[in-house]
Amino acid sequence: MKxxxxxxxxxxxGGPTSVINASAAGVFIEALKQExxxxxxxxxxxxxGILDENFYDISKEDLYELELLKNTPSSAxxxxxxxxxxxxxxxxxYERLLEVFKKYNIRYFFYNGGNDxxxxxxxxxxxxxxxxxxxNVVGVPKTIDNDLFGTDHCPxxxxxxxxxxxxxxxxxxxxxxxxxxxxxxxxVMGRNAGWLTxxxxxxxxxxxxxxxxxxxxxxxxxxxxxxxxxxVVKRKTKAIIVVSEGIKDKDGKYxxxxxxxxSTDSFGHAQLGGTASILAEQIKEKLNVKxxxxxxxxxxxxxxxxxxKVDVREAYMAGVKAVRAAxxxxxxxxxxxERVSSNPYKIKYKLVPLAKAANTEKKVPAEWILPNxxxxxxxxxxxxxxxxxGDDKAPLVDGLxxxxxxxxxxxxxx
Amino acid sequence: MKxxxxxxxxxxxGGPTSVINASAAGVFIEALKQExxxxxxxxxxxxxGILDENFYDISKEDLYELELLKNTPSSAxxxxxxxxxxxxxxxxxYERLLEVFKKYNIRYFFYNGGNDxxxxxxxxxxxxxxxxxxxNVVGVPKTIDNDLFGTDHCPxxxxxxxxxxxxxxxxxxxxxxxxxxxxxxxxVMGRNAGWLTxxxxxxxxxxxxxxxxxxxxxxxxxxxxxxxxxxVVKRKTKAIIVVSEGIKDKDGKYxxxxxxxxSTDSFGHAQLGGTASILAEQIKEKLNVKxxxxxxxxxxxxxxxxxxKVDVREAYMAGVKAVRAAxxxxxxxxxxxERVSSNPYKIKYKLVPLAKAANTEKKVPAEWILPNxxxxxxxxxxxxxxxxxGDDKAPLVDGLxxxxxxxxxxxxxx
Numbered sequence: 001m002k003x004x005x006x007x008x009x010x011x012x013x014g015g016p017t018s019v020i021n022a023s024a025a026g027v028f029i030e031a032l033k034q035e036x037x038x039x040x041x042x043x044x045x046x047x048x049g050i051l052d053e054n055f056y057d058i059s060k061e062d063l064y065e066l067e068l069l070k071n072t073p074s075s076a077x078x079x080x081x082x083x084x085x086x087x088x089x090x091x092x093x094y095e096r097l098l099e100v101f102k103k104y105n106i107r108y109f110f111y112n113g114g115n116d117x118x119x120x121x122x123x124x125x126x127x128x129x130x131x132x133x134x135x136n137v138v139g140v141p142k143t144i145d146n147d148l149f150g151t152d153h154c155p156x157x158x159x160x161x162x163x164x165x166x167x168x169x170x171x172x173x174x175x176x177x178x179x180x181x182x183x184x185x186x187x188v189m190g191r192n193a194g195w196l197t198x199x200x201x202x203x204x205x206x207x208x209x210x211x212x213x214x215x216x217x218x219x220x221x222x223x224x225x226x227x228x229x230x231x232v233v234k235r236k237t238k239a240i241i242v243v244s245e246g247i248k249d250k251d252g253k254y255x256x257x258x259x260x261x262x263s264t265d266s267f268g269h270a271q272l273g274g275t276a277s278i279l280a281e282q283i284k285e286k287l288n289v290k291x292x293x294x295x296x297x298x299x300x301x302x303x304x305x306x307x308x309k310v311d312v313r314e315a316y317m318a319g320v321k322a323v324r325a326a327x328x329x330x331x332x333x334x335x336x337x338e339r340v341s342s343n344p345y346k347i348k349y350k351l352v353p354l355a356k357a358a359n360t361e362k363k364v365p366a367e368w369i370l371p372n373x374x375x376x377x378x379x380x381x382x383x384x385x386x387x388x389x390g391d392d393k394a395p396l397v398d399g400l401x402x403x404x405x406x407x408x409x410x411x412x413x414x
Numbered sequence: 415m416k417x418x419x420x421x422x423x424x425x426x427x428g429g430p431t432s433v434i435n436a437s438a439a440g441v442f443i444e445a446l447k448q449e450x451x452x453x454x455x456x457x458x459x460x461x462x463g464i465l466d467e468n469f470y471d472i473s474k475e476d477l478y479e480l481e482l483l484k485n486t487p488s489s490a491x492x493x494x495x496x497x498x499x500x501x502x503x504x505x506x507x508y509e510r511l512l513e514v515f516k517k518y519n520i521r522y523f524f525y526n527g528g529n530d531x532x533x534x535x536x537x538x539x540x541x542x543x544x545x546x547x548x549x550n551v552v553g554v555p556k557t558i559d560n561d562l563f564g565t566d567h568c569p570x571x572x573x574x575x576x577x578x579x580x581x582x583x584x585x586x587x588x589x590x591x592x593x594x595x596x597x598x599x600x601x602v603m604g605r606n607a608g609w610l611t612x613x614x615x616x617x618x619x620x621x622x623x624x625x626x627x628x629x630x631x632x633x634x635x636x637x638x639x640x641x642x643x644x645x646v647v648k649r650k651t652k653a654i655i656v657v658s659e660g661i662k663d664k665d666g667k668y669x670x671x672x673x674x675x676x677s678t679d680s681f682g683h684a685q686l687g688g689t690a691s692i693l694a695e696q697i698k699e700k701l702n703v704k705x706x707x708x709x710x711x712x713x714x715x716x717x718x719x720x721x722x723k724v725d726v727r728e729a730y731m732a733g734v735k736a737v738r739a740a741x742x743x744x745x746x747x748x749x750x751x752e753r754v755s756s757n758p759y760k761i762k763y764k765l766v767p768l769a770k771a772a773n774t775e776k777k778v779p780a781e782w783i784l785p786n787x788x789x790x791x792x793x794x795x796x797x798x799x800x801x802x803x804g805d806d807k808a809p810l811v812d813g814l815x816x817x818x819x820x821x822x823x824x825x826x827x828x
Contacts, residue, residue, distance in 0.1 A: 016591050045593050074587035081592070165814055166719055173488035173817065174716040177430050178495070179459050184712075206814055294711045298598075302588040305580055306719060308813065388813040399722065399802040400579055400620055403587065 003329055004134055006107030007039035009055060011046040012075040013082075013113035013120065014143070017156030018163075018304040019315035020112060021076045021404065023140045025069035026319020027110050028058045034327050037108060041411060046080035046111075047120055051096055053413045060409040068404035070312055071394035073304035076406055083116060084123050094127045101128070103414050107135050108326050110319075114143035114154070115361060118334055122354040125332045136326040139334035139354055140318050144301050146195035149360035150352035151336030155318055156301070158311030158387035161199035163303045164188055164296065165388065168203040168210060168242065171294070175240055180290065183229060183239045183283050187276030187295045190244045192216055193363045196300070197244035201376035202384055211239050216246035217364050218373040220255075225279075226286050228374060233289055245275050255279060305401060309390025314347070321349045345386035417743055418548055420521030421453035423469060425460040426489040427496075427527035427534065428557070431570030432577075432718040433729035434526060435490045435818065437554045439483035440733020441524050442472045448741050451522060455825060460494035460525075461534055465510055467827045474823040482818035484726055485808035487718035490820055497530060498537050508541045515542070517828050521549050522740050524733075528557035528568070529775060532748055536768035539746045550740040553748035553768055554732050558715050560609035563774035564766035565750030569732055570715070572725030572801035575613035577717045578602055578710065579802065582617040582624060582656065585708070589654055594704065597643060597653045597697050601690035601709045604658045606630055607777045610714070611658035615790035616798060625653050630660035631778050632787040634669075639693075640700050642788060647703055659689050669693060719815060723804025728761070735763045759800035 008031045012020055024042070031040045040058040043049035056077060058066075069076055084093050100106070109128075111121040118139050125137035141148050144160035168186065175184050188197040194215025203209030211232045214220060232239040249258055255275040259282075280293035318335045325333065333351040340346040368380040394401035422445045426434055438456070445454045454472040457463035470491060472480075483490055498507050514520070523542075525535040532553050539551035555562050558574035582600065589598050602611040608629025617623030625646045628634060646653040663672055669689040673696075694707035732749045739747065747765040754760040782794040808815035 012591075016588055048593075072587065073584050075591040076587075078593060079591040162813060167713060167717070169815060169817070170487050170716040170718055171712055173486065173490075174430055174712050177426075177489040177493040179462075179492060202814065206812075208817070292712070294713070295709070297708045298585055298588050298706070299581060299708070299713070302584040303581070304584055385812055390813065391810065396805065398620075398799055399576060399804065400616065401583060403583070403622070 003036060003327070004107035004136060005036045005038060006105040007041060008037045008108035008110065008323070009041040009043055009050065009106050010110040010112065011043035011050065012077055012079045013046040013111060013117035014079060015301060016074040016079055017142055017144050017301050018073045018159040018307045019156055019312050020142050021069040021072045021074070022312050022315035023112050023142060023155060023319040024076060025066050026316040027140065027323055028066050029063070030320045030323040031108070032059065034323065036327050038105070041106070042077040045078035046082065047084070048080045048082050049078065050100055051093060053100055055411050057409050057411045060407055065404045065406055068394065068402065070316055071304055071307065071392065071401070072403040073302040076404060084120050087123065087127060097124060098128065098131055098133055101133060101135060109135055109137045110140055110322050110326070112140040112142050114145065114148060115358065118148065118354060119358040122358040125354055129332070136329065136331040137354070138322040138326045138330060139357060140322045141334055141336065141357070144196055145190050145193050147193035147362045148357055149362045150334065150357045152339040152347065153337060153387055155311060155315035157195060158308040159306065160196055160300050161202065161384055162308045162388035163300050163306050164196060164199040165202035166306060167296070168200055169206060169208040172203065172208040172240060175238055179237065181233055181237050183233060183241065183280065183287070183289055183291045185276040185280040185283070185291065185293045186210065186240065186242045187245055187274055187293070188242060189296065189300055190216060191246040192361060194244050194246070195364055197242060198364055198376050198380055199384060200242040201380055202388065204375065205381045210242045211236070212241045212374045213376065214243045214247050214374065215364060215369065216244045216248060217366070217369060219250050220247040222249065226283065229283055230287055233287060243275055243279060247275065305393050307392055308388045309392040310387055312392040317349065325351060342382050342386055417450060417741070418521035418550060419450045419452060420519040421455060422451045422522035422524065422737070423455040423457055423464065423520050424524040424526065425457040425464065426491055426493045427460040427525060427531035428493060429715060430488040430493055431556055431558050431715050432487045432573040432721045433569055433725050434556045435483040435486045435488070436726050436729035437526050437556060437569060437733040438490060439480050440730040441554065441737055442480050443477070444734040444737040445522070446473065448737065450741050452519070455520070456491040459492035460496065461498070462494045462496050463492065464514055465507060467514055469825050471823050471825045474821055479818045479820055482808065482816065484730055485718055485721065485806065485815070486817040487716040490818060498534050501537065501541060511538060512542065512545055512547055515547060515549060523549055523551045524554055524736050524740070526554040526556050528559060528562060529772065532562065532768060533772040536772040539768055543746070550743065550745040551768070552736040552740045552744060553771060554736045555748055555750065558610055559604055559607050561607035561776045562771055563776045564748065564771045566753040566761065567751060567801055569725060569729035571609060572722040573720065574610055574714050575616065575798055576722045576802035577714050577720050578610060578613040579616035580720060581710070582614055583620060583622040586617065586622040586654060589652055593651065595647055595651050597647060597655065597694065597701070597703055597705045599690040599694040599697070599705065599707045600624065600654065600656045601659055601688055601707070602656060603710065603714055604630065605660040606775060608658050608660070609778055611656060612778055612790050612794055613798060614656040615794055616802065618789065619795045624656045625650070626655045626788045627790065628657045628661050628788065629778060629783060630658045630662060631780070631783060633664050634661040636663065640697065643697055644701055647701060657689055657693060661689065719807050721806055722802045723806040724759070724801055726806040731763065739765060756796050756800055759803070
């Protein structure tokens, strides 16, 4: 761990969240203050921007606009889904990265993302160490999926969870206006981990939530599912069901795969019908009841107008802490949160070895899932509730959000 | 027009909005203050609740909860889609209504809804007049579709428009994070009138909106559409397209009808694929580009967390004004808004003959639609922008909205 003098670069990677730019704001604003950091760059579209030498000169931005990044959704400097090949298989990307880092004397590398991004970050960190290039590499966590290992939770999750819970409470009211039978199936993101779907339980805890919740952590049993739905409709006339896009049957097949035999026509069913719409259609056929399917789609990860204040603050501070740790000589780590207590809510920032964060996926613990597999325990509610507290959104101009407007001045290629 | 002493009843009718309960709050709170109003009832599920003598005693509610109604989405006392048959064809409903009104001495009838509901209100008003039952009947406008005649705009529209514009700005940011080609098709409610879809132009006016906007007021030309989309993708790599669910081709066919030949299998295409998903699929086939479709679905009419302050206030005041007009002897009218000026925004409340409001649908004027049919003029922006100003939402408890919790005490049947 060395004190280095040189440029710093941040890359945003993977799917965006409502608060990934808050972490960028934290990195940029803190890095601009540091004496040892001689230049602050933003990589255009993550690692790809570094390989192509496309990066922005952050010193050219107004501080006011950088502050607005805290409440601007999506990846302001562009994201990427680019997986580095294993070094032994193809070293060309690694060599090229080293070349670029040397050319611009980049001594601080911050990478903001989820599992795959921490994997990238980890590989680069190890390669630089091996190559003798002194560069402090610190990962900044981010994912609405909340599945990064080594941290109590991830920036981005709180705001997405707040969106899911709030919207489900609103839908609960909307879905009960007519006194006729109706089944509403809502689909939430989360391919492997059910954290975001589980946030539906927060609405349940207010007595204004869905009747059934299905996570990818539990094997999805179709017969039981239709029976469950029928029971709710018989009892309450209405049923609201929340499913993760990642639910799988005992053979490991997702819902669109399970019904793929029905989608062999030219029209392209699998694309048309997401998990919720397929299940709704099946319910309609089997129970002869009116159905509606709703996909939260991109809305759940971009609804910055409904961001959690706790999440915005923590996302920002994760960026700040990453810079402070790096200039003090930390490398090969990811910033993480350790929960000191839930009530009152208190966390400590910590540093997690990148290798640990990169290679393990954190799922919803089995003991937080109800024995019947259709809901979450109070322990989950106690865990998640502190993360959705408070509002923090962009100032309004003409009744609409005033998002950050970056100049995005490219650094001249050397 | 007579000063009457007796009970008042409110019914909510048709699809809910974020602020229909604000109008209910206005009617209830104002009616409870009036000396000539001896009892205040809320009809359970609109006109159906009156026919069945199912109504709530509003005097049993806490004033605090009635105030919270201003920020509680959906129809708190239940809505209904029930069309009265023409009197000549079947007088039974009318006779039954008269019987109930007489039994409970209901002298004030308020009905909150859109076109169909004003038609119901108008029929009842005319029947009571003919029957010699003195009852002041006043309609309270409500619809996210904004298509009621005789009023500058409708309560519910401003909040839905704010949702559409804000969400599209967020999607604009989300849709541009990767530098790969992608077409996003967003579907907005509005079967016949394009007011809500037009709100997408507000996002465009901030430079963060969709590329193409298609209203039901313009005949939808598929060839031109695919050409338009292709042009945008060529020029910008990304395209965001907003379509009304009500767009129709030259034969008057909606999109799912136009493609109905493709949906003859057992799986039920027409249900699965809404307008946006069908168009997205067609774009994918024709242009060989990645696509995504998003339906705002119920979210656009229930997102009370994103309500417009102007809308909440006007919806509330529409209820208050209805009661005040009725106790002063007004009947057979709907409350409407007249715009005095847009900048600064100023309206006057007025009273519109029910017959006029009931039988005409107001569409987006042709002169506000761009000549190419793919966007709106500045005149539309100037019209709509004042309606989305300010925030007004439910207080937060545990980071989640504290919606009204009514006791809903049924009136004992006589």
